[in-house]
Amino acid sequence: MVTLKLKSEALRIINVGLEAFASDLASKDRAVVNVDWRPPLDVNPIAVNKISSAYEAVIAKANAEALKIINQGKPVLIGMGIALHTIPGMHKDLILHAGPPITWDKMCGPMRGAVIGALMYENRAETPEEAEYLAASGIIKYQPCHELGAVGPMAGIISSSMPVFIIKNDTYGNLSYATQNEGLGKVLRYGAFSPEVLERLRWMDRVLYPVLNRAIKHLGQIDLQSLIAQALHMGDEVHNRNRAGTSLLIRQLAPALLKTMESVEDTTAVLNFINGNDHFFLNLSMPACKCVLDAARNIPNSSIAVVMARNGTEFGIQLSGTGDKWYTGAALVPDALYFPGYSKDDANPDIGDSAITETGGLGGFAIAAAPAIVQFVGGNAADALSYTRSMYSICFGESQKYQIPALDFRGTPLGIDVVKVIINNMVPIIDTGVAHRNPGIGQVGAGVVKAPSEPFVKAFEALADMLQSN
Amino acid sequence: MVTLKLKSEALRIINVGLEAFASDLASKDRAVVNVDWRPPLDVNPIAVNKISSAYEAVIAKANAEALKIINQGKPVLIGMGIALHTIPGMHKDLILHAGPPITWDKMCGPMRGAVIGALMYENRAETPEEAEYLAASGIIKYQPCHELGAVGPMAGIISSSMPVFIIKNDTYGNLSYATQNEGLGKVLRYGAFSPEVLERLRWMDRVLYPVLNRAIKHLGQIDLQSLIAQALHMGDEVHNRNRAGTSLLIRQLAPALLKTMESVEDTTAVLNFINGNDHFFLNLSMPACKCVLDAARNIPNSSIAVVMARNGTEFGIQLSGTGDKWYTGAALVPDALYFPGYSKDDANPDIGDSAITETGGLGGFAIAAAPAIVQFVGGNAADALSYTRSMYSICFGESQKYQIPALDFRGTPLGIDVVKVIINNMVPIIDTGVAHRNPGIGQVGAGVVKAPSEPFVKAFEALADMLQSN
Numbered sequence: 031m032v033t034l035k036l037k038s039e040a041l042r043i044i045n046v047g048l049e050a051f052a053s054d055l056a057s058k059d060r061a062v063v064n065v066d067w068r069p070p071l072d073v074n075p076i077a078v079n080k081i082s083s084a085y086e087a088v089i090a091k092a093n094a095e096a097l098k099i100i101n102q103g104k105p106v107l108i109g110m111g112i113a114l115h116t117i118p119g120m121h122k123d124l125i126l127h128a129g130p131p132i133t134w135d136k137m138c139g140p141m142r143g144a145v146i147g148a149l150m151y152e153n154r155a156e157t158p159e160e161a162e163y164l165a166a167s168g169i170i171k172y173q174p175c176h177e178l179g180a181v182g183p184m185a186g187i188i189s190s191s192m193p194v195f196i197i198k199n200d201t202y203g204n205l206s207y208a209t210q211n212e213g214l215g216k217v218l219r220y221g222a223f224s225p226e227v228l229e230r231l232r233w234m235d236r237v238l239y240p241v242l243n244r245a246i247k248h249l250g251q252i253d254l255q256s257l258i259a260q261a262l263h264m265g266d267e268v269h270n271r272n273r274a275g276t277s278l279l280i281r282q283l284a285p286a287l288l289k290t291m292e293s294v295e296d297t298t299a300v301l302n303f304i305n306g307n308d309h310f311f312l313n314l315s316m317p318a319c320k321c322v323l324d325a326a327r328n329i330p331n332s333s334i335a336v337v338m339a340r341n342g343t344e345f346g347i348q349l350s351g352t353g354d355k356w357y358t359g360a361a362l363v364p365d366a367l368y369f370p371g372y373s374k375d376d377a378n379p380d381i382g383d384s385a386i387t388e389t390g391g392l393g394g395f396a397i398a399a400a401p402a403i404v405q406f407v408g409g410n411a412a413d414a415l416s417y418t419r420s421m422y423s424i425c426f427g428e429s430q431k432y433q434i435p436a437l438d439f440r441g442t443p444l445g446i447d448v449v450k451v452i453i454n455n456m457v458p459i460i461d462t463g464v465a466h467r468n469p470g471i472g473q474v475g476a477g478v479v480k481a482p483s484e485p486f487v488k489a490f491e492a493l494a495d496m497l498q499s500n
Numbered sequence: 501m502v503t504l505k506l507k508s509e510a511l512r513i514i515n516v517g518l519e520a521f522a523s524d525l526a527s528k529d530r531a532v533v534n535v536d537w538r539p540p541l542d543v544n545p546i547a548v549n550k551i552s553s554a555y556e557a558v559i560a561k562a563n564a565e566a567l568k569i570i571n572q573g574k575p576v577l578i579g580m581g582i583a584l585h586t587i588p589g590m591h592k593d594l595i596l597h598a599g600p601p602i603t604w605d606k607m608c609g610p611m612r613g614a615v616i617g618a619l620m621y622e623n624r625a626e627t628p629e630e631a632e633y634l635a636a637s638g639i640i641k642y643q644p645c646h647e648l649g650a651v652g653p654m655a656g657i658i659s660s661s662m663p664v665f666i667i668k669n670d671t672y673g674n675l676s677y678a679t680q681n682e683g684l685g686k687v688l689r690y691g692a693f694s695p696e697v698l699e700r701l702r703w704m705d706r707v708l709y710p711v712l713n714r715a716i717k718h719l720g721q722i723d724l725q726s727l728i729a730q731a732l733h734m735g736d737e738v739h740n741r742n743r744a745g746t747s748l749l750i751r752q753l754a755p756a757l758l759k760t761m762e763s764v765e766d767t768t769a770v771l772n773f774i775n776g777n778d779h780f781f782l783n784l785s786m787p788a789c790k791c792v793l794d795a796a797r798n799i800p801n802s803s804i805a806v807v808m809a810r811n812g813t814e815f816g817i818q819l820s821g822t823g824d825k826w827y828t829g830a831a832l833v834p835d836a837l838y839f840p841g842y843s844k845d846d847a848n849p850d851i852g853d854s855a856i857t858e859t860g861g862l863g864g865f866a867i868a869a870a871p872a873i874v875q876f877v878g879g880n881a882a883d884a885l886s887y888t889r890s891m892y893s894i895c896f897g898e899s900q901k902y903q904i905p906a907l908d909f910r911g912t913p914l915g916i917d918v919v920k921v922i923i924n925n926m927v928p929i930i931d932t933g934v935a936h937r938n939p940g941i942g943q944v945g946a947g948v949v950k951a952p953s954e955p956f957v958k959a960f961e962a963l964a965d966m967l968q969s970n
Contacts, residue, residue, distance in 0.1 A: 264743065274744065284771045298755050301758065405908070438871075
């Protein structure tokens with residue numbers, strides 16, 4: 031396929047073909063959004079023409095169906111289990127990772143570090159050198175978390191004996207999975223594998239998991255949609271800020287932890303651990319979005335993204351209308367605010383499955399609910415509002431469950447429409463933590479970053495190829 | 501004293517005399533504040549002239565000192581105790597109530613109901629009739645909570661055997677007190693005294709108090725300033741919305757509750773009770789403000805209010821510069837949003853010590869942090885911002901501890917300056933729950949109400965009389 035520079039001629043055709051869409055844009059918040067001008071994307075004009083003529087009659091209908099499914103999704107935490115016995119398709123030689131598929135030789139530092147740590151945690155290796163040898167040997171297989179219904183922040187490594195949360199989409203019955211959040215500092219997800227990291231993971235298996243599991247069983251289920259909706263009213267966007275979500279979770283868990291207590295010491299340690307880790311809820315908000323979006327997969331012709339994920343080397347997306355195919359581009363090094371002593375030179379390219387929150391209308395898309403994040407990276411409350419407002423123009427609709435108080439409780443922008451991304455030449459924004467490029471150092475910054483455009487261009491062109499007439 | 505209608509002549513004099521103050525106003529947010537025009541207040545022009553000529557050289561200096569003390573205050577929860585043995589001046593025949601001083605015959609329905617309930621709780625009466633007889637007999641004495649360092653929401657009744665929280669101003673050493681919050685529904689503070697109300701109060705004494713007391717002792721102290729500051733970042737204004745504050749409190753208490761547990765059943769019941777009552781934190785945010793403001797009492801010439809409180813009949817204020825004198829006016833019936841089946845005809849005039857939160861720069865003054873409250877009463881997020889912005893023009897300064905995210909983390913308006921209230925003809929706004937005028941029915945509405953102007957006019961004139969030259 032020859033990719034040609036999109037000319038203004040083609041843009042006009044798009045606007046003619048997408049008249050309903052253009053008037054829709056005009057009626058929303060376009061006027062208040064302050065978007066830098068960027069050069070038009072390189073998109074195959076044949077694809078543009080195909081999409082243009084099919085948008086209203088075919089694609090928009092499919093998107094409406096996808097959005098309805100997403101809006102009707104209802105994520106609930108229903109239990110916990112060991113990955114091997116819980117995640118369908120998991121096996122002892124398999125390691126799940128964040129982002130699109132990747133081989134050992136292409137993995138970035140933090141992901142390699144996390145794989146090394148996981149192999150030592152699994153007692154498959156005694157030293158990092160042994161682990162590295164095994165990791166590269168071909169015995170160990172690698173697959174994206176996303177392909178097995180799971181999600182993982184940063185390196186996103188899940189190995190067979192790790193405990194995972196089980197989240198159910200109560201409306202459609204599908205499940206999703208995520209490990210327990212380790213906290214900040216030296217942690218596996220940032221590629222650390224020192225003895226303290228492995229000891230914490232073992233404590234999380236030995237103590238945290240059974241204590242939480244009993245409490246969750248006692249409660250039957252925990253309504254994650256309700257917790258997320260409340261957290262948005264309490265200053266979280268449930269990606270980089272999870273203080274409210276974690277607080278509300280503790281509130282709900284505490285009586286059940288007592289009811290099911292076997293050891294005061296262990297239960298106290300669990301409460302202290304969660305209380306000491308405001309990101310604990312992230313590993314529930316992520317799979318909550320995952321199971322809601324998974325229900326909207328495989329709707330022919332839909333241009334809505336159901337996955338955005340990064341493996342630290344590549345950024346990949348999947349569309350509802352293009353099956354299990356990944357569309358990827360190089361992951362960008364975030365233009366973030368770096369912690370004292372660190373700079374962009376230290377940063378790993380963007381990494382983690384946590385962009386599933388943005389895909390689900392949260393995170394950067396809901397950042398107007400969490401101005402503290404924007405302030406942290408040098409912006410102000412008006413910037414936070416602008417970020418969220420701009421995302422309405424690349425989304426097919428709005429959430430019926432998640433609202434932004436500062437926008438008069440308007441639903442968050444929901445259903446990233448790759449056609450709108452291309453037409454508006456505007457990529458999704460993502461709240462992100464920045465990992466050091468070397469394993470084990472941890473977080474070196476945070477920011478609001480833009481997705482690369484390449485995966486969206488590829489997905490747009492692929493959808494054009496796959497368009498089915500009714 | 502002859503009170504004359506304030507003429508435009510006098511207003512001009514004020515503006516000449518308060519030049520620095522006027523320019524200060526102009527440089528702030530006056531332009532964006534949308535204030536209804538109201539007729540000028542009736543203020544004695546002699547007082548206006550006195551205040552006018554003394555403002556810059558004398559009053560503003562005193563206010564700066566008061567504001568500094570308020571900003572340096574640091575409220576911490578340090579323990580609990582039984583009122584009789586804890587609140588200096590408490591005795592067996594004394595009942596403390598919300599607002600300025602009042603006698604039994606003048607008390608409104610909800611306050612009478614709460615007194616009846618308290619006397620039955622104290623086993624001083626077996627029936628409501630006996631209690632009413634005793635209440636009117638002269639044996640029982642009544643005094644404002646505020647005069648003994650305490651505060652109470654709504655009727656604000658504290659009797660001698662009730663457990664109270666002890667809050668310390670860690671900077672200045674003074675203490676304040678409040679009972680434990682009972683939750684919603686049929687509760688003493690709304691004037692209910694049915695058996696379920698008394699049984700709940702007894703459970704709060706028998707179970708809630710000792711369980712919490714042990715946990716607080718174990719923790720040593722709980723930093724309420726930090727909890728309030730965080731709650732403002734999480735959608736609370738800690739008067740009518742305390743969901744975040746209550747969540748953060750549970751989070752901090754839970755591990756200590758386990759460490760000090762004597763009965764799993766009791767501790768579980770305590771966690772369930774607090775988890776079921778989002779207003780639990782109100783009875784900590786109120787005394788937190790109280791002890792901070794009490795430290796700024798008795799600064800000669802200061803026109804800053806250290807108390808605003810309502811007893812359901814009268815609204816009273818106290819100024820730092822006018823000692824223990826109350827300045828009162830009729831409490832207004834709130835123009836609130838009424839619950840289905842109720843109207844303004846059912847409403848009791850404004851009641852409760854909870855306006856101490858507004859006096860401390862929170863509640864209505866911080867409502868921009870809690871747009872959910874404004875939405876509840878039919879407004880929008882912009883209204884919430886306007887409410888808070890307008891309060892800057894009647895405050896002497898801003899909080900250095902409490903911030904509004906949506907205003908780019910600007911400090912909340914702090915230090916109500918009675919001179920600015922008069923000059924701007926703008927009274928404080930107060931978030932409030934509305935009690936039914938009859939005892940025992942409970943809350944019938946909620947809203948954002950205005951203070952009556954009369955107490956401010958009286959306080960202004962009294963300050964003029966008491967002005968001391970340096």
